Amino acid sequence: MLTAPTPPVLSSRYKRRDSELDPLMLAAVAASGTHVTRNHYAHDFFPAVGDPQAEGAYDWTKWQAQSSKDRGARRPRLKYVSRQAPRSQRLGLKKVDEDKENGAVREVAEPLRNAENLPPHAHRDPQTTSHVEGILPSASTSTTSQVSTASAGQVLPPLEAKCMARTRVPTPHGPVFLHLYHNNRDNKEHLAIVVDPAQLDEASPAFAPPIRSASLDAVWSETETEMDRITRGAYVGRLSATSQKPSSPSTVQPPLTIDNLPSPLIRIHSECFTGETIGSMRCDCGEQLDEAIRQISQPIKLPALSTNGSASPVTIPGRGAVIYMRQEGRGIGLLSKIRAYNLQDLGHDTVTANLMLGHKADERGYEIAGAILRDLGLGTEVGEGVRLLTNNPDKVQALEKEGVRIVERVPMVPRSWQSRHAKDDVHIVTTPSDDTPPVTPAGATMIGGGAVYGDDLEKYLRTKVLRMGHMLPLLGDDGLFHDQ
């Protein structure tokens, strides 16, 4: 129909009434080598998009179409990739596991987690998990990297994390630069919240190297324009209608002008929808995120500087970063975390609840966090090292294993516990009764309460100290603090 000559008789007498054939649609049909129907809208024509470990899979700028020298050669057939789970899973044909003794029927396959298009690490290894209560393995706080575990014999390409975009975000604690990362190990958009307001003030002398993403500042293609760079956040100074200076990959880092500059303060924070978005007081995650940004943003007071000739003490803006990892529920995902909360309401603690669901106590990995830190020039072997905000000994170890140079661990004391030390703590607000909402000083927190508190939280925090080895002093029955 498309190629046959138009019948001469009809052409003048009957004009076409349908629209012209869409050349884009024709090109798509030709490229796919197969039929295109309205049912295929969810599929990709690009090869490897559904194969996140392939070169160029997560980054469109790396996708090389047929190069000019190959033009004469036979064109490879493009792979036709579906991002959907297999049909049986989409239709909800779930495998169930019947626990005959208890008469319980339990779903063992989570359709989304087992979708074939997910990278291999998402498939659970039955050898390492146990789900039958009564034969629970001993509490494991292992930080075995969820992302680096490949099935036997599979070789993963070297990990790459690339900053796709960056922008300035004003927060109650001051401006931050939000960076969004893609990587070739999981399909998640991890974030870096960089606190370095000195970059916004180009007029003042820089005492410390700016915290910038090397991958964002790199040249992505020969054809990229200044506007492309600025739009993705590769600019210097403060962006405005009158100030638009694209950054350059070869920008020479200013040397450290002061000897006793504290290393940047950083936190690796794991996503917690409940604690951060709806203000759940089962955990202190929202408060920790807020507190981390607050602490990192605190101005740094330096003693009199000899190197810059100033005789009086100098105050410089705070600097550091929160690396925000999409590892909800310590890596088990929101669905399982919600189920775990119900088990916790039955009386089990946070560790046991995870184990009962067939998960480890902690399934997080820190390989990608390490790559993001490297990209930001933080904690590299040569350089300043970092101060890490955490109570979690496993996190310190796991990051050191990833090559992050940690010069100091800075504890994160829950605000409700701080008040036991200092009753006049500024973050503690009036204890709410049932009908009066707490009075929160403006800008003191992101979510709605100065401090999280309550029985659920107490139980959670105690479990972290007693079962997960978190380094916090516990208040004993005798009213005294006891180091664990």
Ligand SMILES: Nc1nc2c(ncn2[C@@H]2O[C@H](COP(=O)(O)OP(=O)(O)OP(=O)(O)O)[C@@H](O)[C@H]2O)c(=O)[nH]1
């Ligand atoms: N599975 C599970 N995850 C939880 C629970 N409460 C909070 N989380 C998750 O735990 C993660 C935060 O971990 P924490 O143990 O608070 O902190 P940490 O990162 O190990 O240690 P710190 O650096 O000291 O805060 C987030 O991903 C939360 O979603 C829970 O009861 N069960």
